[in-house]
Structure formats: structure tokens, C-alpha cells
Amino acid sequence: MFVHYAQLGLLSLRRNPLLTALMIMSIAFGVAASMVTYAVFRAVSGDPIPQKSAHLFAPQVDNWGPQYNRKGEPASAMTYTDAMALMHAHKAKRQTVLFQVLMSVMPTQGSGLPFKSAGYATYGDFFSMFDVPFQYGQGWNAQDDDNRAAVAVISRDLNQKLFGGANSVGREIELEEQTYRIVGVTEHWDPKPRFFDMFNGNAYTDASEVYIPFTHAIDLKMDTGGNNSCSGVGNRGVGWDGWIRGECVWISPWVELDSKADADEYLQFLHAYAQEQQRAGRFSWAPNVRLRDVNAWLEFQHAVPPESRLSLTVALGFFVICLVNTIGLLLAKFMRRAPEIGIRRALGASRADIYRQFLAEAGMVGLAGGVLGLFLTGLGMAGAGMVFEPQIARLAHLDMSLVALTLLVAIGATVLAAFYPTWRAAQVQPAWQLKSN
Amino acid sequence: MLKMTHLSKVYRTEVVETYALRDFNIDVKEGEFVAVTGPSGSGKTTFLTIAGLLETFTGGEYHLDGVEVSHLNDNARSKIRNEKIGFIFQAFNLIPDLNVFDNVEVPLRYRGMKSAERKKRIMESLERVGLASRAKHYPAELSGGQQQRVAIARALAGSPRLLLADEPTGNLDTQMARSVLELLEEIHREGATIVMVTHDPELAARAQRNVHVIDGQVVDLAEDPRFHAHVAQVAEATHGR
Numbered sequence: 181m182f183v184h185y186a187q188l189g190l191l192s193l194r195r196n197p198l199l200t201a202l203m204i205m206s207i208a209f210g211v212a213a214s215m216v217t218y219a220v221f222r223a224v225s226g227d228p229i230p231q232k233s234a235h236l237f238a239p240q241v242d243n244w245g246p247q248y249n250r251k252g253e254p255a256s257a258m259t260y261t262d263a264m265a266l267m268h269a270h271k272a273k274r275q276t277v278l279f280q281v282l283m284s285v286m287p288t289q290g291s292g293l294p295f296k297s298a299g300y301a302t303y304g305d306f307f308s309m310f311d312v313p314f315q316y317g318q319g320w321n322a323q324d325d326d327n328r329a330a331v332a333v334i335s336r337d338l339n340q341k342l343f344g345g346a347n348s349v350g351r352e353i354e355l356e357e358q359t360y361r362i363v364g365v366t367e368h369w370d371p372k373p374r375f376f377d378m379f380n381g382n383a384y385t386d387a388s389e390v391y392i393p394f395t396h397a398i399d400l401k402m403d404t405g406g407n408n409s410c411s412g413v414g415n416r417g418v419g420w421d422g423w424i425r426g427e428c429v430w431i432s433p434w435v436e437l438d439s440k441a442d443a444d445e446y447l448q449f450l451h452a453y454a455q456e457q458q459r460a461g462r463f464s465w466a467p468n469v470r471l472r473d474v475n476a477w478l479e480f481q482h483a484v485p486p487e488s489r490l491s492l493t494v495a496l497g498f499f500v501i502c503l504v505n506t507i508g509l510l511l512a513k514f515m516r517r518a519p520e521i522g523i524r525r526a527l528g529a530s531r532a533d534i535y536r537q538f539l540a541e542a543g544m545v546g547l548a549g550g551v552l553g554l555f556l557t558g559l560g561m562a563g564a565g566m567v568f569e570p571q572i573a574r575l576a577h578l579d580m581s582l583v584a585l586t587l588l589v590a591i592g593a594t595v596l597a598a599f600y601p602t603w604r605a606a607q608v609q610p611a612w613q614l615k616s617n
Numbered sequence: 618m619l620k621m622t623h624l625s626k627v628y629r630t631e632v633v634e635t636y637a638l639r640d641f642n643i644d645v646k647e648g649e650f651v652a653v654t655g656p657s658g659s660g661k662t663t664f665l666t667i668a669g670l671l672e673t674f675t676g677g678e679y680h681l682d683g684v685e686v687s688h689l690n691d692n693a694r695s696k697i698r699n700e701k702i703g704f705i706f707q708a709f710n711l712i713p714d715l716n717v718f719d720n721v722e723v724p725l726r727y728r729g730m731k732s733a734e735r736k737k738r739i740m741e742s743l744e745r746v747g748l749a750s751r752a753k754h755y756p757a758e759l760s761g762g763q764q765q766r767v768a769i770a771r772a773l774a775g776s777p778r779l780l781l782a783d784e785p786t787g788n789l790d791t792q793m794a795r796s797v798l799e800l801l802e803e804i805h806r807e808g809a810t811i812v813m814v815t816h817d818p819e820l821a822a823r824a825q826r827n828v829h830v831i832d833g834q835v836v837d838l839a840e841d842p843r844f845h846a847h848v849a850q851v852a853e854a855t856h857g858r
Contacts, residue, residue: 184726191714523710526671527771528699528727530692611666 185537189544196513200545203509207549210502211590212556217488217495219561219582220568223575224384225484228371232311233474236375237435237443239266241454242468243427248411254468255409256432256481257379260398260424262453263431267303271449272435273442274309277394278302279431280380282405285390286354288342297338297355298405299390300377301397307333307364309436310376315339317349317364320393324363328395332360338389339365353390358400360392372575375474378481379432380406384571404430447471491567503597510545510601514538518608525610538602539595546594550587554578557586618779618810619645619668624677626663626833637663638833641677645812647778650805652824653814660833661814662783668812669702669781670694682778699727703772705801707784709764711756711771717743718752721771728775742770746800762793769800780804782813786820798823 193200227233241262242254249255258266263277281301284294306312307319316339320331332353339348348362373383401420410428437443447469454467472480521534529537557578564573626638638660645651655661666672667679670686679686682701686694704710711720721742725735743749746766748759756764765785772780782801786794798820805811813824821827829836 181726181729195714519710520712520714523712524723524727525695526669526698526704526710527724528695528775530695530727532692533695533727609672611672 181536182540185540186544188537189541192513192541193544193548196516199509199513200548203506203513203545204549204552206502206505206509207546207590207594208552208556210499211550211553211586211593212560213495214492214499214589215553215557215582215586216560216564216576217492218585219557219576219578220564220572221484221488221492223372223577224488224572226372227475228373228375228478229310229474232309232436233375235436235438236309236474237272237437237446237471238474238477239433239435239446239450240470240472241450241457242465243429243457243463244411244413245463245465245468248413249468252468253480254470255411255429257407257409257429258431258433259427259429260431263433265453266433266435269449269453271446272437274305274436275434276303276306276309277431277433278306278376279394279397279404280377280382280406281390281392281397281402283355283390284357285338285342286357288351288353297389298386299388299392301392301394301402303394305436306391306434309434310371312369313367315365315367316347317362319391320363325393325395328399329393330358330360330396331363331393333364333366333391334362335366335387335389336368337387355390355392356400356402373478373483375478375483376434377406377432378477378483379409379430382406383481383483384569384575398424406430443471443473485569485572487568488572499593503593506545506594506597507600510542510598511604514601514605517605521605521608522610522612525608531606534606534608535602538605539598542594542598542602543591545598546591547587549594550590553590554583554586557582618647618649618682619643619812620678620680621664621668622678622680624667624679625675626660626667626672627675636833638667638674640834641830643828643835645810647810648805648808650802650811650825651813652821652827653812653830654816654818654821654827655830657816659830661830663833664830665781665783665812665814668779669704670698695727699724699775701778703775703777703780705765705768705772705780705782705785707787709756709761709768709788711764711767713756716753716755717748717759717767720756720767721774724771724775738774738776739770742774743767745773746770760793761789762796765789765793765797766800769797769804773804778810780809780811782811784815784817785813786815786817794820 229236240254240256241258242249243259243262244255246252258277267275267277278300281299282296283299285297286294304320304322304325312319315336319333320329324331332355334353339345342348342353343351348365351362353360353362368387370387374385408428408430413427435446437446450469450471451467454463454469457463458465458467524534561576561578564576621641621643624638624641625636628635628637641664653661653664663672667674674687681697686697689697712723718739721739722735725738740749743752746769748763748766748770751759751763756767759767785801786797789797801811801813802823813820815821
């Protein structure tokens with residue numbers, strides 16, 4: 181019977197073509213606006229590493245004190261002193277610290293010019309902590325960290341650019357006039373937002389292309405290619421050695437902990453460390469530390485741009501207005517057919533049958549609106565850059581899940597909107613309709 | 618087959634109560650062909666819509682095929698309409714967007730009948746009314762008489778035990794009216810119970826029994842002065858022309 185009702189619904193689309201077109205457009209525009217903004221919102225608000233987000237933590241230690249910190253919160257990055265203390269304590273299952281590096285890369289073939297590549301100086305645990313997938317080889321090990329080895333991991337894209345995509349493990353690469361031995365080539369890996377480097381505002385920038393050992397970068401006195409925040413603190417240090425011993429923050433630390441008990445224990449460790457710094461006279465305030473998992477960290481860092489949330493709210497409001505409009509149009513369409521309803525009731529249709537028929541018909545209108553909405557969503561994706569930052573707009577994709585969601589929302593919302601008009605249709609008194617004929 | 622006892626139907630507004638039927642009594646036996654006559658506004662059509670379970674009543678009792686229907690819910694009333702009653706209306710009441718075949722199919726769909734069985738019944742009904750060749754035509758492509766024949770085919774397709782007809786020839790010319798009436802008589806001869814509301818005395822005369830309704834009540838014509846007044850009124854009007 182549902183197929184029959186769907187056929188009647190299709191037949192009805194051809195009846196009152198103007199009214200039908202208005203309804204379909206109303207739904208299509210409403211659903212398209214919602215889906216475009218939702219696609220952007222989904223891209224920026226998703227969990228970038230769902231399989232591990234509850235086990236990865238960003239530790240924070242307040243080295244600026246109540247006078248310079250922001251609303252009582254410790255800085256979003258660490259000093260070299262604190263970062264090294266955490267690494268040497270080795271209290272977590274895995275731990276790493278990282279800072280952004282911008283390095284010139286010397287092409288390996290031909291006479292190409294050097295080009296800049298962005299990446300990170302980090303520890304070997306980085307790759308296993310963040311489940312970095314490898315095309316060739318693997319990350320370096322703890323021994324390489326300790327030995328301050330000149331090794332590198334490069335991205336698939338960089339490998340393509342330098343070696344034509346061949347297995348380059350064991351080959352050499354020249355970065356900032358230093359030679360590194362390649363130990364691994366990652367698959368395309370670009371978690372969004374890039375939770376581990378929120379401090380540098382890199383949540384939505386291009387994927388990083390190169391990774392080198394933190395210890396080696398320090399040996400080379402490599403400057404950070406990212407932010408260096410000193411707030412109002414006095415001890416900024418002079419020269420390289422002074423800087424890394426100063427109170428400016430520029431290093432992002434991460435630890436991996438298996439359980440809540442481990443996290444509690446690590447928080448105690450941070451507290452004890454801050455207490456020790458207080459006793460040593462470095463901090464003149466009570467310990468102020470934090471330990472946030474990935475999702476709490478993204479929330480704290482306001483990873484979802486405010487315009488994304490706002491535009492989604494506005495688009496949903498627009499969709500509601502479109503649906504209210506659709507309710508009116510459906511009501512007009514259904515009540516025009518009061519005589520038909522009277523006939524059907526006389527011939528044995530129950531109110532439930534009328535509900536089924538008219539809701540199925542609304543479903544067909546919703547389906548048509550959804551199909552047109554898909555087309556408009558595609559157009560909207562292309563034009564999302566006019567509303568959002570280009571780096572955010574390009575994250576929105578019309579994938580299969582969004583196609584299904586668009587159709588589902590269009591059909592579901594139209595059927596929901598049709599309940600009142602259908603209820604009115606089911607209340608038609610057949611006797612009155614047949615008498616008035 | 619159809620028995621109404623002390624049945625009443627009242628339309629209420631804030632200021633006035635209007636009795637469409639008052640102390641209405643009728644008993645139609647199975648297989649009867651009854652004509653219900655009466656002047657305009659006498660309550661004939663209200664009787665027919667209540668008889669067809671298209672409208673509820675205010676008081677009294679109504680037994681249809683032995684079942685007291687006043688307490689039935691919408692589903693049960695719809696099922697009885699679908700399985701036991703066939704309607705023929707003055708205005709044909711075909712669905713304009715559906716072709717003849719699909720119009721006749723409507724009540725069978727609500728019965729949940731299988732496709733093959735539906736098709737068989739539809740074609741049999743259409744053949745019976747002489748319109749099998751017009752199965753793919755739309756109502757607008759047919760004459761009034763043909764449309765009424767389709768309506769009769771639709772009523773017959775479900776093999777109803779009771780056929781309710783409201784001025785079935787009211788919108789037809791004499792020739793078409795005669796052929797529709799002959800069709801109804803044929804259906805009656807095959808055993809169907811028919812209750813027909815009509816203004817037309819010639820039509821009423823073809824029924825087995827006439828029931829006259831005046832002011833919402835069934836009256837005995839011989840004893841009711843209102844009938845004689847009505848006859849005089851009609852005669853005067855006829856002479857006046």
C-alpha cells in the first residue's frame with residue numbers, strides 16, 4: 181500500500197504545479213542552507229582522533245601567575261624548562277613535546293629551487309601517540325631522540341615532490357642546509373582541527389610535511405616557526421640560551437594516559453611539580469595546573485569558529501521558516517482535495533488511511549525538495565568561502581553521509597510539517613463533502 | 618438488513634437546534650429495493666449518509682446487518698462501509714485524477730485485496746456496466762451517463778450487500794437515466810438490497826416499496842395531511858405553468 185501511496189504522491193506533484201514548485205523550492209532552499217552550514221560545522225566540531233581522544237591529554241602549568249595569565253588559566257603552551265621537566269620525569273605511558281618549524285627544503289633532482297615546508301620538531305612517541313599512518317618506514321625511536329639523531333619523517337606529498345612517490349626510507353633530505361636520513365613516509369594525515377597544535381593557530385591550515393627530532397632541533401638552536409608568547413613576564417631571556425631558559429611559552433606538550441586513575445595521578449604529578457617550582461622560588465603563587473583531554477582541549481581553545489555556530493543557527497532558523505511556509509502550502513494543497521477525501525472516506529478509507537496517503541505524499545514532496553536541495557547544497561559548498569574563512573570553507577564536503585542526511589532531513593522535516601495539514605485532511609466530514617457536490 | 622429505531626439527528630449551533638431527523642423509523646429487509654422520497658430539506662440525504670455510516674446520529678438505534686453501529690470506532694465504520702456498502706451519488710463523485718480503472722480500484726485497495734483479484738473484479742464490473750473498453754479513460758473524457766456507470770461499477774466491484782443511491786439519475790438526461798435505472802433493477806434482481814433516495818416519482822415507482830420522509834420523519838402517506846398539502850402544492854405549481 182505504501183508504494184501505491186507513493187505513486188499517488190507522485191501523481192499529486194503534477195497537480196497544482198505552481199503550488200508544488202513553491203513547496204519543493206521552499207524545502208530545497210531551507211535544507212540546502214542548513215546542510216552547507218552543517219557541513220562546515222561538522223568539519224570543525226568533530227573529534228579529530230576519536231579512537232584515542234579520551235587518552236590523550238594536554239598538560240598545562242601556570243608559569244605566569246595571576247598577574248599575567250588569562251582569567252586564571254595557565255598558558256596554552258609551555259616554556260622549554262617545564263617541557264623538559266615533563267619529558268625527563270617520564271610519568272606518562274607516552275609523552276611528547278613539539279614546536280612548529282619552517283624549513284627550506286632542497287630538491288633532490290634537477291635544478292629546482294629550494295622551497296619552504298612546515299613541520300614539527302617533536303619526540304618519537306609523537307607517531308604512536310597520534311596513530312600517524314605510514315606509507316613507508318616508521319617514526320624514529322627513543323634512542324634517536326636520546327642520540328639527537330639527524331633523522332626525518334616526511335609526508336606522502338613531500339615524498340611525491342622529492343622522490344616521485346618512491347620508497348625514500350634510508351635516503352637523505354636536505355633541510356635548512358642540514359642533511360637528514362629519512363626513516364618514514366607518512367600516509368596523508370591531516371586531523372582537523374589539528375588538536376595538537378592549537379597554540380600556533382594551525383587548527384585548519386595545510387597538513388604538515390616534515391618531522392624532525394626535538395632534541396636535534398634544539399641542538400641546532402632552531403627558532404620556532406610558530407608563536408612565542410611572553411605575556412607581560414619580565415624574564416624573556418637574552419639570546420638563544422636565555423630564551424629557552426626564559427618564561428616565554430612556545431612548546432606544546434602531550435601525554436598519553438590509559439585510565440582515569442592514570443590521569444588523576446598525572447595531575448597530581450603536575451601539581452607536585454608546580455609546588456616544587458614554588459618552593460624553589462620560581463613561582464610566587466599556588467600551583468595552578470590543568471590536564472585536558474582532546475575534546476576538552478578543543479573546547480577550551482574554542483576550536484569551533486563562532487561564525488560557524490552562528491551561521492548554523494541562522495540557517496536552521498531559515499529552515500524552520502521554510503517549513504512553516506510549507507505547512508501553509510500543504511494545507512492549501514490538501515484542503516483543495518476535500519472532495520476527494522470525502523469520496524475516499526465513503527469508499528472505506530479510515531482516518532488512518534488518509535494519514536498514510538497524505539504523509540506519503542508529503543514524503544514525495546520532501547524527496548523532490550531533498551533532490552533539489554542536494555543540487556543547491558553542492559552550489560552552496562562551492563560558495564561557502566564567501567561566508568567562512570577559505571581554510572575552513574574548504575573543509576566542507578558533500579560526501580555520501582551528507583547526501584543521505586540531506587535527503588533524510590528533507591523528507592523527515594516535510595513529513596513532520598505535514599502532520600497538521602494531514603490532521604485537517606483527516607477531519608474532513610465525508611457527508612458534507614458529498615452533499616456539497 | 619437496515620433498521621433504524623427512534624433515530625434522531627440534531628445539528629446544534631450556539632443559538633439554535635435543528636432536527637434533521639426526528640423519531641425516524643425504518644426497516645429495510647435483505648433483498649428489498651426501497652425508494653425514499655420527500656421534498657427538499659426533508660432529511661432524505663441525511664438519512665442516507667447516516668445509513669452509509671458517513672455521519673453519526675444523535676439518538677436512537679441503528680442496526681446494520683444485525684450490528685448496532687452507534688458505538689463503532691472510525692476503523693470499524695470504515696471497514697463496514699468498505700465491505701458491506703456501495704454508494705452511488707447524484708454527482709458521480711469520481712476522482713478526476715484517476716482513470717476509470719483506478720477509480721473502480723479505490724475501494725478494493727482499502728480492502729487489501731491482491732492485485733490479480735482486484736483486476737479481475739474491476740474488469741468484471743466494468744464489463745457489466747458496458748465500459749470495459751473505457752478503462753484507461755479519465756472521468757472528464759466520459760459523458761454523464763458513462764460516469765454514473767463507472768460509479769456503479771465502483772460500487773459493485775466490492776460486492777456490497779447494501780447499495781445506497783442518492784438521486785442516481787438526477788444529473789442525467791431521460792435516456793441515460795432510464796439505462797441507469799435498468800442497471801439498478803438488474804442488480805436488485807441478482808439479490809442486492811438497494812435504498813434509493815429520489816425526487817423523481819417515476820423512479821420511485823420502479824422500486825418495490827416507497828418510504829416517504831417529511832420534516833425528518835417517515836410518514837404514512839395516506840394518513841398524513843402534510844403529504845396531501847405537498848401534492849396540492851405541486852399540482853398548483855404545475856397548473857400555474
